[in-house]
Amino acid sequence: MTALLTAAVLLVGALCVLNLVLTVGVIRRLREHTELIQNMPRMQPPEQIMLPAGETVGPFTAVTEDGTEVSRDDLAEETLVAVFSPTCSACAEQLPLFLDRARSFPGGRANVLAVVVGGREEAAAQAEQLAPVARVAIEDHGGPVAKALDVRGFPAFARLTADGRVLASGYRTDDLGVPVAA
Structure with a gap:
């Protein structure tokens, strides 16, 4: 019975360590993504959205x-x-x-x-x-x-x-x- 209890405790401990490692990995990735998003250039509309001043509109x-x-x-x-x-x-x-x-x-x-x-x-x-x-x-x-x-x-x-x-x-x-x- 002691061996079974020891195995269960070791298994729970291993799962906790695995969970901690995965959580740290997710946090690290979130920080990387946050930095990428913050450093992305803001989306800007095109410089000329349509014909510029001085051009002539086509027939319609x-x-x-x-x-x-x-x-x-x-x-x-x-x-x-x-x-x-x-x-x-x-x-x-x-x-x-x-x-x-x-x-x-x-x-x-x-x-x-x-x-x-x-x-x-x-x-x-x-x-x-x-x-x-x-x-x-x-x-x-x-x-x-x-x-x-x-x-x-x-x-x-x-x-x-x-x-x-x-x-x-x-x-x-x-x-x-x-x-x-x-």
Whole structure:
């Protein structure tokens, strides 16, 4: 019986030592991972999210949610453009800021175009928020407006002239030089 008790104690002791060794190994790996994560470069959006200032937008035609066809030829003297995606967290952050700028943009809703890239069901909520201040088109990835603007990420914003020249562009509404109404 003593031999059995001694064997059990040795087995429990061995298991405790093994558990301690494994725990120390896991802690060491967690410290290595923490250091790697802290030293990772922060994810930055591309330097040019879409066509830069001075470039000209390619031709496009899209149908807005209210059934109106819009094209590059329909641009106003100055048009505010936004391209959003319903799956983009930065889009959710920038959407209220864009809405503020769009409300006070010269020419109102007729001079603001918003594109939501994604399936109709997933894009519906953003399209509904944008509709009071912009003509809204929903298109698939690689759709005509995003392609004409050379959109490389979301969100993407631009101010365009009537002939399609980009006055300003960026991934933040602040990049556009459009003030917010007081």
